[in-house]
Amino acid sequence: MRLIHTADVHLDACFAGAGLSARAANRRRQSLRDVLDGIVRRAAEWPADALLIAGDLFEHERVTPDTVAFLKGLFDSVRPLPVIIAPGNHDPYVAASPYAAESWPDNVVIFRRPSWESVCLCEGRLVVHGFAFDGYEISSNPFGALTLSSDAAVHVALGHGSERAHQPPDGKSYAPFDAETAFAPSLAYFALGHFHRLTEIPVAAGRWRMMYSGAPEGHGFDESGEHVYLEVEIDGPDLRIAPVTSDRVRYTVHMLDVSTLASAQDLVDNLRRLATQIVVPQVSRVRLDGSCAPSLVSDLRAIEDALANDFEYLAIEDATMPTEDFDELARDPTSLGAFVRRLNEEIRDAPDPGRQRVLERARAIGLASHRGHAVEIASLHAGEGRS
Numbered sequence: 001m002r003l004i005h006t007a008d009v010h011l012d013a014c015f016a017g018a019g020l021s022a023r024a025a026n027r028r029r030q031s032l033r034d035v036l037d038g039i040v041r042r043a044a045e046w047p048a049d050a051l052l053i054a055g056d057l058f059e060h061e062r063v064t065p066d067t068v069a070f071l072k073g074l075f076d077s078v079r080p081l082p083v084i085i086a087p088g089n090h091d092p093y094v095a096a097s098p099y100a101a102e103s104w105p106d107n108v109v110i111f112r113r114p115s116w117e118s119v120c121l122c123e124g125r126l127v128v129h130g131f132a133f134d135g136y137e138i139s140s141n142p143f144g145a146l147t148l149s150s151d152a153a154v155h156v157a158l159g160h161g162s163e164r165a166h167q168p169p170d171g172k173s174y175a176p177f178d179a180e181t182a183f184a185p186s187l188a189y190f191a192l193g194h195f196h197r198l199t200e201i202p203v204a205a206g207r208w209r210m211m212y213s214g215a216p217e218g219h220g221f222d223e224s225g226e227h228v229y230l231e232v233e234i235d236g237p238d239l240r241i242a243p244v245t246s247d248r249v250r251y252t253v254h255m256l257d258v259s260t261l262a263s264a265q266d267l268v269d270n271l272r273r274l275a276t277q278i279v280v281p282q283v284s285r286v287r288l289d290g291s292c293a294p295s296l297v298s299d300l301r302a303i304e305d306a307l308a309n310d311f312e313y314l315a316i317e318d319a320t321m322p323t324e325d326f327d328e329l330a331r332d333p334t335s336l337g338a339f340v341r342r343l344n345e346e347i348r349d350a351p352d353p354g355r356q357r358v359l360e361r362a363r364a365i366g367l368a369s370h371r372g373h374a375v376e377i378a379s380l381h382a383g384e385g386r387s
């Protein structure tokens with residue numbers, strides 16, 4: 001028996017949280033459609049015996065009529081492949097949901113209640129058990145209440161919820177459950193949605209497995225790295241699960257020390273190398289640190305524009321410290337110029353490297369204090385002391 005398991009596509013997601021521009025968000029929403037399209041086509045070509053979608057296919061509050069038309073057309077195009085949907089907390093089965101209000105192709109099965117229902121497929125050789133969120137909070141939690149008949153069929157469960165031991169500490173839990181209580185004898189596979197990263201929930205010895213496929217493409221910088229869907233093969237007592245890369249865009253966060261770069265061209269070259277590190281286009285946040293000439297980072301928006309073809313989206317954050325031209329400052333016809341000139345001479349004539357470091361710090365602190373910047377005296381002692 002072959003299954004494809006995906007979840008948490010979040011069609012029509014907003015992307016405001018990732019700080020993207022309206023243009024970038026439009027491109028990201030299209031990418032989510034393209035990713036789902038690829039998974040559904042793969043299910044038809046492999047071919048899978050069923051496509052399982054474990055909730056959060058779209059966002060109820062934002063889903064457009066056109067996205068509903070897209071889904072209907074997509075699912076219709078792979079008939080008679082069964083498409084089984086267990087609505088989650090973002091796409092609950094409520095009266096106003098397109099799940100309830102629209103008619104769907106006859107190969108689409110949508111669970112409607114917060115209690116277990118079953119659908120028999122493949123002339124009764126495959127039974128998929130699932131439930132639906134009936135609101136943003138589920139009215140009754142069905143985990144632990146699954147009972148199966150013991151017969152020759154392959155039994156698979158499909159649902160959306162938070163396994164307690166793997167719940168991210170800052171996340172709100174929905175339909176919480178413990179892995180062991182979710183088990184039912186003769187269950188082969190539990191296809192879960194809600195956690196956006198691929199996660200296997202370890203279960204006690206037996207021939208069943210419990211997986212979160214994760215979202216097939218990330219939705220923000222907190223979902224960086226590769227995303228997949230799962231190809232599951234159940235062959236008698238054998239169960240094989242293959243994660244397949246599905247994301248067409250990947251969120252990445254980089255740090256780049258600019259201290260050794262001579263010009264903005266070096267910065268561009270370094271950013272281009274980051275862009276080619278992985279094969280899929282990146283939605284990247286790059287933080288620059290170290291020290292450099294102010295001219296190197298004076299127009300980062302221009303660099304973002306210049307690299308529009310290298311990155312899906314690029315946001316450069318400047319955390320650099322400016323390096324100073326002390327010879328230039330020494331020519332300044334002010335008391336600051338006189339101060340720098342004097343320190344430059346003392347540094348040049350310093351009797352040893354230790355004394356030279358102290359004088360360099362004194363010059364940096366004097367300059368910072370002249371400009372009204374906060375001066376961290378502790379760093380003077382820390383740098384000098386024990387050498």
Ligand SMILES: [Mn+2]
Pocket residue numbers: 008010056090194195196
């Ligand atoms: Mn989700």
